[in-house]
Amino acid sequence: MNLYKINDPGFLKDLNNDELTALAADIREFLIKSCAETGGHIGANLGVVELTLSLHKHFNSPIDKFLFDVGHQAYIHKILTGRIHQFDSLRQYKGLCGFPKLRESEHDVWEAGHSSTSLSAAMGMAKARDINKDNYHVVPIIGDGALTGGMALEALNHIGSDRTNMTIILNDNEMSIAPNVGAMHNMLGRIRTNTQYNKVKHDAEDFLQRLPQVGTKLRDVADKLKDSLKYLVVDGIFFEELGIKYIGPVDGHDFDDLARAIESSKDYNGPVIVHVITKKGKGYHPAEDDKIGKWHGLGPYKIETGEVIGTKSSISWSEFMSNTVLEYAKNDKRIVAVTPAMPVGSKLTKFQNELPEQFFDVGIAEQHAVTMAAGLAASGMKPYLAIYSTFLQRGYDQLLHDVDRQNLNVFIGIDRSGLVGADGETHQGVFDISFISTLPNITLMMPRDEKEAGQMIDFSLNAEGPVAMRYPRGNISGIDMNIERPALTKGSWEVLKEGTDIAIISFGPTLDIAMEASAELKQAGIDARVVNARFIKPMDENMLKDIGSSDIPVITVEESMLNGGLGSMIAGFFADWRFKNNMKRIGIDGIYVEHGDVNKLLSDIGISSSSIVESAQSLLEISDEKSEN
Numbered sequence: 001m002n003l004y005k006i007n008d009p010g011f012l013k014d015l016n017n018d019e020l021t022a023l024a025a026d027i028r029e030f031l032i033k034s035c036a037e038t039g040g041h042i043g044a045n046l047g048v049v050e051l052t053l054s055l056h057k058h059f060n061s062p063i064d065k066f067l068f069d070v071g072h073q074a075y076i077h078k079i080l081t082g083r084i085h086q087f088d089s090l091r092q093y094k095g096l097c098g099f100p101k102l103r104e105s106e107h108d109v110w111e112a113g114h115s116s117t118s119l120s121a122a123m124g125m126a127k128a129r130d131i132n133k134d135n136y137h138v139v140p141i142i143g144d145g146a147l148t149g150g151m152a153l154e155a156l157n158h159i160g161s162d163r164t165n166m167t168i169i170l171n172d173n174e175m176s177i178a179p180n181v182g183a184m185h186n187m188l189g190r191i192r193t194n195t196q197y198n199k200v201k202h203d204a205e206d207f208l209q210r211l212p213q214v215g216t217k218l219r220d221v222a223d224k225l226k227d228s229l230k231y232l233v234v235d236g237i238f239f240e241e242l243g244i245k246y247i248g249p250v251d252g253h254d255f256d257d258l259a260r261a262i263e264s265s266k267d268y269n270g271p272v273i274v275h276v277i278t279k280k281g282k283g284y285h286p287a288e289d290d291k292i293g294k295w296h297g298l299g300p301y302k303i304e305t306g307e308v309i310g311t312k313s314s315i316s317w318s319e320f321m322s323n324t325v326l327e328y329a330k331n332d333k334r335i336v337a338v339t340p341a342m343p344v345g346s347k348l349t350k351f352q353n354e355l356p357e358q359f360f361d362v363g364i365a366e367q368h369a370v371t372m373a374a375g376l377a378a379s380g381m382k383p384y385l386a387i388y389s390t391f392l393q394r395g396y397d398q399l400l401h402d403v404d405r406q407n408l409n410v411f412i413g414i415d416r417s418g419l420v421g422a423d424g425e426t427h428q429g430v431f432d433i434s435f436i437s438t439l440p441n442i443t444l445m446m447p448r449d450e451k452e453a454g455q456m457i458d459f460s461l462n463a464e465g466p467v468a469m470r471y472p473r474g475n476i477s478g479i480d481m482n483i484e485r486p487a488l489t490k491g492s493w494e495v496l497k498e499g500t501d502i503a504i505i506s507f508g509p510t511l512d513i514a515m516e517a518s519a520e521l522k523q524a525g526i527d528a529r530v531v532n533a534r535f536i537k538p539m540d541e542n543m544l545k546d547i548g549s550s551d552i553p554v555i556t557v558e559e560s561m562l563n564g565g566l567g568s569m570i571a572g573f574f575a576d577w578r579f580k581n582n583m584k585r586i587g588i589d590g591i592y593v594e595h596g597d598v599n600k601l602l603s604d605i606g607i608s609s610s611s612i613v614e615s616a617q618s619l620l621e622i623s624d625e626k627s628e629n
């Protein structure tokens with residue numbers, strides 16, 4: 001079938017299973033080729049081809065509402081809703097978003113990126129429907145990994161008690177990014193594999209189908225028998241106990257099985273969960289055989305070999321951090337690593353393999369991860385919580401209420417700090433400084449390179465109280481780790497380049513553009529000082545007082561939100577000390593930064609050496625005018 005002719009999913013209603021099967025093959029072939037060029041969440045999408053086709057066949061989007069949890073598995077949905085032409089720009093600057101996007105299509109009724117939100121949103125939409133006496137289906141599609149998220153369980157608790165009409169599609173492929181974990185996963189596994197129940201269930205259904213003109217009474221009795229059978233042969237049906245009818249397990253690659261389950265869910269008066277069993281990566285061997293989570297989402301690859309394109313000259317920041325902490329943990333049993341379902345992204349699998357008893361993957365459960373780390377610290381352990389900046393947002397109250405307020409020795413590795421690029425708005429790590437800087441006790445740092453990172457890790461593992469160290473997505477610089485550096489003291493900044501005309505204050509990766517700008521300014525006869533504000537909190541107040549007293553203009557640069565960022569903190573300090581330095585804060589000003597190449601995004605925002613140079617020149621003109629008057 002010519003996929004490029006698809007504008008609307010309505011045609012699916014007329015397709016028979018053979019035609020659907022052929023269409024599924026065409027879609028898989030397209031996805032494998034397209035993602036080989038652009039990268040993307042290929043594994044997750046290959047697993048939901050038949051499921052997505054069936055949903056669009058048996059429901060009526062956009063009147064019926066599809067809410068894709070996380071949303072990384074919505075590529076087929078996007079193909080069926082007329083967006084195949086945009087796939088060559090997937091997750092690229094101004095291109096197709098890798099997650100559902102309201103502005104892209106009327107069929108995208110809920111945006112995501114962070115997991116476990118679909119059931120709560122579905123509840124809201126279903127209640128609005130009922131209050132307005134509307135009549136459409138609300139269909140959240142949630143994975144077995146996302147189901148481990150606390151929000152999902154909070155929503156199930158409400159949905160079941162309220163008996164709100166909706167069809168929950170549970171896409172169970174036994175994988176989160178890595179293999180899924182937790183008691184929920186184990187329970188689903190028992191249902192998946194309980195062949196005795198499945199056989200009895202099918203035999204019962206076949207028997208009923210064969211009975212001539214079965215009276216409704218007998219059918220009701222038989223249904224109750226079948227349901228009670230579930231209680232006998234399958235561990236307590238968790239969902240039914242919550243008041244949510246359970247249908248499954250359903251073969252997520254069999255159109256007949258899917259049709260039966262979806263249609264019967266539509267007839268039921270109350271909430272239904274359809275437990276669909278799928279294979280992540282189906283149809284592409286490297287992805288299908290993936291046991292660790294490499295093919296969940298990745299960059300461009302060679303189709304024939306599955307080899308990811310683009311050799312790396314050095315290791316990632318994540319690998320550097322995890323391997324360095326691992327070495328400390330080998331010599332100190334108190335050091336334990338905690339990850340909320342990101343052992344692959346945070347490069348903790350080596351730690352997990354070498355020190356399994358000092359490693360915890362708690363599932364997609366950031367709130368639990370943060371407070372568990374607090375509990376570990378309260379008992380004398382030294383927890384290292386590796387967590388993406390964007391996902392730390394999910395555990396903010398736990399960070400405040402449990403970790404910082406009790407001043408506990410938790411060491412937080414804030415991964416993917418700064419712009420992440422392809423994942424876009426929902427994943428940019430640009431809010432953590434703003435929400436951490438307000439906390440009274442925590443120390444917040446960002447190293448300029450791996451040498452300084454090593455010093456910070458040592459500082460953190462010997463510190464009193466909570467410490468957070470942010471680091472970017474991408475690779476370390478590969479500098480010589482044997483270079484000598486002065487010892488790191490808490491709250492100390494470093495002058496990278498002396499200068500008397502203006503001070504440029506930054507930290508982490510943006511120090512590079514600060515140094516570039518200072519070199520350009522030197523060409524123009526301007527002597528710019530560059531300061532490494534490696535301790536974002538506490539700031540180097542002595543150095544700030546020196547700068548304040550000298551009354552030279554100050555430019556701050558951060559790949560982070562301006563409000564609550566370093567620039568704001570320095571401006572507040574100057575105000576409190578009545579310093580009158582002219583200031584320019586360069587950073588992200590009140591917008592959500594979309595997906596795309598990080599360098600292009602930085603340039604658009606004005607985080608560049610040229611904008612530093614321009615700011616310096618205009619500040620110095622102001623200062624000159626001020627001094628003339």
Ligand SMILES: Cc1ncc(C[n+]2csc(CCOP(=O)(O)OP(=O)(O)O)c2C)c(N)n1
Nearest residue numbers: 044113114115143144145146175176177341
């Ligand atoms: C709050 C939050 N934590 C972590 C992630 C990272 N993440 C994205 S997809 C994923 C696994 C989701 O597993 P599942 O729901 O089973 O979907 P599948 O990929 O298996 O289809 C994780 C951990 C996220 N998007 N949001």
Ligand SMILES: CC(=O)[C@@H](O)[C@H](O)COP(=O)(O)O
Nearest residue numbers: 070072113297345416423473
């Ligand atoms: C969809 C999701 O949240 C994850 O798959 C995320 O995209 C991983 O990001 P990295 O690729 O930076 O590990």
Ligand SMILES: [Mg+2]
Nearest residue numbers: 143144145175
């Ligand atoms: Mg899964």
